[in-house]
């Protein structure tokens with residue numbers, strides 16, 4: 448049973464700093480326990496702030512970055528280096544400063560499968576499976592999987608009422624995304640929910656309604672943020688504005 452916690456920070460800057468510190472400690476602990484760490488990144492504005500904060504924290508030198516795998520929860524299906532790709536944003540904000548990392552980007556639309564997102568999704572699923580442990584696992588062990596939360600309650604590229612909400616494969620193409628660009632690749636809900644820790648990170652009043660609905664138990668197809676959880680821990684990491692509709696008993700102000 449996942450342990451769910453809501454942590455509310457005073458403003459977006461403190462939120463990003465606190466998530467960055469939390470991420471470094473989580474990676475250090477994972478490496479102490481099993482020699483490796485595996486992290487799933489998200490895209491969007493708060494993710495970029497978190498990435499910059501990790502880059503700028505002196506404690507980043509406590510991590511052996513050569514033993515960290517970096518995956519993505521979703522990607523905007525655009526050409527390599529496109530400024531709207533989640534990968535491009537993460538590289539600029541953090542990954543370029545850590546060349547030792549084992550980086551596993553989702554394929555781009557000018558990659559080996561060209562502009563075929565279904566083939567690209569299958570390629571990423573195969574890459575994930577090749578990193579899985581022995582046995583029947585189709586996914587590697589994820590220590591922590593981070594997710595931004597959209598104003599509409601989307602996480603990764605799982606959008607409200609979109610058919611991808613019913614997808615059983617671990618990775619799926621998404622066509623007709625209501626948020627540009629329309630074509631994307633995403634881990635599906637079942638894949639996300641294999642992670643040890645799932646962290647939902649939201650900043651700003653525009654996210655308050657979606658966060659409040661998810662924590663009040665909305666359905667996972669209507670509010671995809673409501674349908675994700677870590678095997679061990681689910682952390683809602685919010686600033687005060689994003690937490691405006693969270694019931695007081697759920698909040699712990701930091």
Ligand SMILES: O=C1O[C@H](COP(=O)(O)O)[C@@H](O)[C@H](O)[C@H]1O
Pocket residue numbers: 489490491492493494521522523533594595596597598602603604626
């Ligand atoms: O398009 C996306 O948006 C969400 C949220 O982005 P934000 O700018 O509102 O924080 C993000 O989590 C997702 O990875 C991305 O593809």
